[in-house]
Amino acid sequence: MTTSKHPETQVLHAGFRADPTTGAVAVPIYQTTSFDLGTTQNAVELFSLQKIGNVYTRIMNPTTDVLEQRMAAVEGGAAALALASGQAAITAAITTIAQAGDNIVSGTDLYGGTWNLFAHTFKQMGIEVRFVDPSDPDAFRRAADDRTRAFFGETLPNPKLVPFPIEEVALIGEALGIPLIVDNTAAPLICRPIEHGAHVVVYSTTKYIGGHGTSIGGLLVDAGRFDWEKHADRFPALNQPDPSYHGVVWTEAVKPLGPVAYIMKARCCVLRDTGAAMSPFNAFTFLQGLETLPLRMREHCRNAEAVARTLADHPAVTRVIHPSQFTGEAKARAQKYLAGGNGGLVGFELVGGVEAGMAFIDKLQMLHHVANIGDARSLAIHPASTTHQQLTEERQRAAGVTPGYVRLSIGLEHIEDIEADLMQALDGLGRVSKAA
Numbered sequence: 001m002t003t004s005k006h007p008e009t010q011v012l013h014a015g016f017r018a019d020p021t022t023g024a025v026a027v028p029i030y031q032t033t034s035f036d037l038g039t040t041q042n043a044v045e046l047f048s049l050q051k052i053g054n055v056y057t058r059i060m061n062p063t064t065d066v067l068e069q070r071m072a073a074v075e076g077g078a079a080a081l082a083l084a085s086g087q088a089a090i091t092a093a094i095t096t097i098a099q100a101g102d103n104i105v106s107g108t109d110l111y112g113g114t115w116n117l118f119a120h121t122f123k124q125m126g127i128e129v130r131f132v133d134p135s136d137p138d139a140f141r142r143a144a145d146d147r148t149r150a151f152f153g154e155t156l157p158n159p160k161l162v163p164f165p166i167e168e169v170a171l172i173g174e175a176l177g178i179p180l181i182v183d184n185t186a187a188p189l190i191c192r193p194i195e196h197g198a199h200v201v202v203y204s205t206t207k208y209i210g211g212h213g214t215s216i217g218g219l220l221v222d223a224g225r226f227d228w229e230k231h232a233d234r235f236p237a238l239n240q241p242d243p244s245y246h247g248v249v250w251t252e253a254v255k256p257l258g259p260v261a262y263i264m265k266a267r268c269c270v271l272r273d274t275g276a277a278m279s280p281f282n283a284f285t286f287l288q289g290l291e292t293l294p295l296r297m298r299e300h301c302r303n304a305e306a307v308a309r310t311l312a313d314h315p316a317v318t319r320v321i322h323p324s325q326f327t328g329e330a331k332a333r334a335q336k337y338l339a340g341g342n343g344g345l346v347g348f349e350l351v352g353g354v355e356a357g358m359a360f361i362d363k364l365q366m367l368h369h370v371a372n373i374g375d376a377r378s379l380a381i382h383p384a385s386t387t388h389q390q391l392t393e394e395r396q397r398a399a400g401v402t403p404g405y406v407r408l409s410i411g412l413e414h415i416e417d418i419e420a421d422l423m424q425a426l427d428g429l430g431r432v433s434k435a436a
Contacts, residue, residue: 007074007189008294015069029284030062048246049253049268057280059272064283070290071209071219075201076194078224079263081271082217082283086185086204087113088276089218093181093202096266097237098149100126105143105150107134107164108398109157112387114183115399118152135329137168141176149234150179150200155193155337156186158373159347159383159407160400161321162330163191163337170197177231186373189297190340199226200262207374208344211289211296215282220266224259237265244269296376296412301341303418304410310419311348316356316429318404321347345373346408353403356429357382360406363425366417367408378411378418
């Protein structure tokens with residue numbers, strides 16, 4: 001165990017020193033469905049929350065527990081919860097505190113899967129999502145009412161890549177008694193949402209944390225700073241007897257464990273009932289990825305900045321979307337929130353529209369045509385013909401997707417090889433005059 005506050009150390013040591021039985025330094029994979037409860041008294045204490053322990057892997061597992069402890073330490077949070085995917089994590093983040101008749105206020109700049117979850121599936125569940133432009137933080141205040149249970153935003157939203165105003169929206173939420181939930185999937189380590197006031201941080205561990213495109217998973221990290229009891233009227237799910245768990249009042253029952261009422265409700269009710277558990281094997285692979293995350297993020301950021309500079313000078317490219325290329329308010333936000341680097345995602349627009357975007361993808365030789373981000377290898381996709389093709393052109397543009405927009409997730413290959421593949425794929429495409 002380590003008391004270090006440095007992420008480079010925490011990703012290797014937090015939450016685990018060695019297996020007490022074998023002395024193994026690598027975290028074992030506890031590939032089991034269930035655990036011996038011991039005496040009947042011990043079972044009573046486990047099920048009544050008098051103590052925390054392993055009962056069933058759908059709710060808690062020793063391998064997954066180390067990942068949760070390690071990520072809580074890295075983020076500076078009080079506790080974490082691993083789930084089966086990033087989508088499962090976002091769903092749990094909201095449904096832990098919101099029910100039919102409630103609403104949340106979300107920034108419009110979102111991953112497409114999150115947009116669909118918010119606009120359609122939550123609507124079917126009776127939870128309204130009100131979308132506002134995050135370039136105006138006060139829009140969150142104007143959209144909120146007595147049934148607003150959370151504010152939501154993405155640190156580095158894909159595809160616009162303009163950082164979310166975390167501190168500004170968090171302060172508005174603090175004044176109203178509304179927590180801010182931030183999806184930090186695209187910016188682990190390079191942005192520290194909790195330090196800027198976020199109350200809950202969400203990850204798709206599938207992306208940079210895993211880093212190798214092998215496993216799907218998600219995480220919630222509870223900062224432990226939001227006063228759920230102070231705002232009891234707004235959060236009955238945590239402050240009134242819960243009929244789904246023996247009438248427990250979460251803010252009271254778990255006080256001996258620390259400020260973890262939110263994460264315990266998410267674990268013992270939402271995860272228990274929806275079953276979106278992370279497998280122990282996937283937790284193991286994420287632990288492996290986490291160990292090298294600080295090194296990988298530095299290289300992702302360095303390579304992506306080089307690619308952004310190169311693309312900005314190419315005559316077939318009309319615009320490059322990367323924080324290093326921003327000006328004005330977008331640049332100021334990037335400098336404030338991306339202290340550890342500008343991220344590994346690069347977007348750019350091609351003259352020639354959809355045809356040029358598709359032609360570019362087909363000419364790539366090394367970069368993979370993949371609908372994912374955060375792999376060690378470089379990836380590319382043309383959203384207008386793939387991930388966003390089901391949207392109208394108006395909706396695509398609102399999301400930041402133009403007909404000729406291409407998204408790159410820059411990997412760890414040698415920068416000369418990455419740029420060589422991009423340049424040969426751009427060769428022969430339509431050109432634009434930079435002077436124009």
